[in-house]
Amino acid sequence: MENLERFIEYDPAGFTLREAIIEAKRCLHCAKPHCRMGCPIENEIPDFIEAMAHGNLGTASTIIAKRSNLPAVCGRVCPHEKQCEGSCILNKQNKGIKVGKIERFIADMDGELVLTPAVIKEKKSGQIAVIGSGPAGLTVAGDLAKMGFSVTVFDAQQEAGGVLMYGIPEFRLPKQVVRREVKKIENLGVKFRLNTMIGPNLTLDNLFEQGFDAIFIGTGNALAKSLPLPGTKLPGVVQATYFLQMVELANQGSIDPIEVPIHNGDNVVIIGAGNTAIDAARTAVRREAASVTIINRDRESHIAALASEVAMAREEGVKFISLRSPVELIGEYFVTGVLCRVIDDPGETKELMPTDKTTILPANKVIIAIGQRPASRIIGSTKGIEVDKAGYVKTRDIPYGMSMRSGVFSGGDVVNGPATVVKAMKDAKLVAKGIAQYVEAKKLMEKCGLKMTD
Numbered sequence: 001m002e003n004l005e006r007f008i009e010y011d012p013a014g015f016t017l018r019e020a021i022i023e024a025k026r027c028l029h030c031a032k033p034h035c036r037m038g039c040p041i042e043n044e045i046p047d048f049i050e051a052m053a054h055g056n057l058g059t060a061s062t063i064i065a066k067r068s069n070l071p072a073v074c075g076r077v078c079p080h081e082k083q084c085e086g087s088c089i090l091n092k093q094n095k096g097i098k099v100g101k102i103e104r105f106i107a108d109m110d111g112e113l114v115l116t117p118a119v120i121k122e123k124k125s126g127q128i129a130v131i132g133s134g135p136a137g138l139t140v141a142g143d144l145a146k147m148g149f150s151v152t153v154f155d156a157q158q159e160a161g162g163v164l165m166y167g168i169p170e171f172r173l174p175k176q177v178v179r180r181e182v183k184k185i186e187n188l189g190v191k192f193r194l195n196t197m198i199g200p201n202l203t204l205d206n207l208f209e210q211g212f213d214a215i216f217i218g219t220g221n222a223l224a225k226s227l228p229l230p231g232t233k234l235p236g237v238v239q240a241t242y243f244l245q246m247v248e249l250a251n252q253g254s255i256d257p258i259e260v261p262i263h264n265g266d267n268v269v270i271i272g273a274g275n276t277a278i279d280a281a282r283t284a285v286r287r288e289a290a291s292v293t294i295i296n297r298d299r300e301s302h303i304a305a306l307a308s309e310v311a312m313a314r315e316e317g318v319k320f321i322s323l324r325s326p327v328e329l330i331g332e333y334f335v336t337g338v339l340c341r342v343i344d345d346p347g348e349t350k351e352l353m354p355t356d357k358t359t360i361l362p363a364n365k366v367i368i369a370i371g372q373r374p375a376s377r378i379i380g381s382t383k384g385i386e387v388d389k390a391g392y393v394k395t396r397d398i399p400y401g402m403s404m405r406s407g408v409f410s411g412g413d414v415v416n417g418p419a420t421v422v423k424a425m426k427d428a429k430l431v432a433k434g435i436a437q438y439v440e441a442k443k444l445m446e447k448c449g450l451k452m453t454d
Ligand SMILES: Cc1cc2nc3c(=O)[nH]c(=O)nc-3n(C[C@H](O)[C@H](O)[C@H](O)COP(=O)(O)OP(=O)(O)OC[C@H]3O[C@@H](n4cnc5c(N)ncnc54)[C@H](O)[C@@H]3O)c2cc1C
Pocket: 077, 078, 079, 131, 132, 133, 134, 135, 136, 137, 154, 155, 156, 157, 161, 162, 163, 164, 167, 168, 196, 197, 198, 199, 218, 219, 220, 221, 222, 241, 244, 275, 276, 279, 375, 377, 378, 411, 412, 413, 414, 418, 419, 420, 421, 422, 424
């Protein structure tokens, strides 16, 4: 009861119970729901909103769980304005339903009060190893466990969640929420082997020898892209993903906060203007940097990050300088600034033109946020898995998600490139079905005394 009272008041950024019900009651429960069409995993949005409108939180949560293993995460970090909320019919009157906040409220209530305890299905024969515990791995693990398979998740990190735990900052996605979602998946019977790197010492072949019938690789884009410019090796230059990870490790008490590369009073310049750059900038502000500036070589109107994220960063004091292309990171013993070429903008319909003019932005810390790519640790330590030129795993359509090596599946960012949480989940849901088909066929053949071949 104590918990329920806390939720009726709930946290300021989320809905209270009263607000959630009032918002849900506004939904028209459309016959052709555009919100659902806008959702990559086709969540039954009108149905869970209707249940919420009647105060049936358990029913609402059960409806969500049919499509999603991570609703409290999606309710917070999905780009709703581009998906369900952006597609809501009521936007025509500027009164779109706040689907994300309703989903978040339902998921948080269920997470805290356990309105829908996990039902562990009767076990099927078939063991699956999942490498990587990001949204893709967690989705595959949750879906296969719900089908009755035995699933073990391996992750190199000390806590599960992938980018949810070590990338997206605490102020946007509290780590208690991620832990709660992981616990729900654990309650389905999924085992977690953390602090366990796959490749080169423990390989896919070793996992098959241990008795796994199929393996899913959901290792994401672990490597930050480097900037091919002079000066990037200077002390004071860091990768955004490394910085964000160090902040989380310091929050967990695993490292001394002094080891986090950005400190009180720093003048920080960030190269890149996607969502990772914005997260790094807003985190640097919270570490009390004296100034935080994002430089972008494109037009202001072409900033890659979500408009809502950019607006919040500006409100917090982050400066944006567009039409500057970095040429060199300068400094003798330590970085002291970024030399930039000024780009001329002759108008929206014309091409941008680099000029001869350069300018220096002073900085004692430079954060690089120009994207990530997959690591080759697993691919390099096993045979038969093909990747494209950029290192992304090649997969087949039948069974969905299987790599060129029989029994090894892959999905999420390591196949499709950097995307979003819900897109990794969408792909992973299809791969989970592909794995189930494969393992069922394999088990049937084993019963008949036959072996699977390529
Ligand atoms: C800073 C940042 C902010 C973002 N913000 C958002 C957002 O607000 N909304 C949104 O929708 N998307 C966001 N994204 C994108 C989103 O997080 C990713 O698209 C998503 O996490 C990809 O999921 P994944 O499961 O494929 O990989 P990841 O989440 O990258 O998970 C991969 C996991 O594999 C593990 N791993 C890797 N190699 C090995 C190995 N050899 N052995 C064992 N384990 C291994 C890693 O430790 C990691 O836990 C953001 C990304 C970043 C970097």
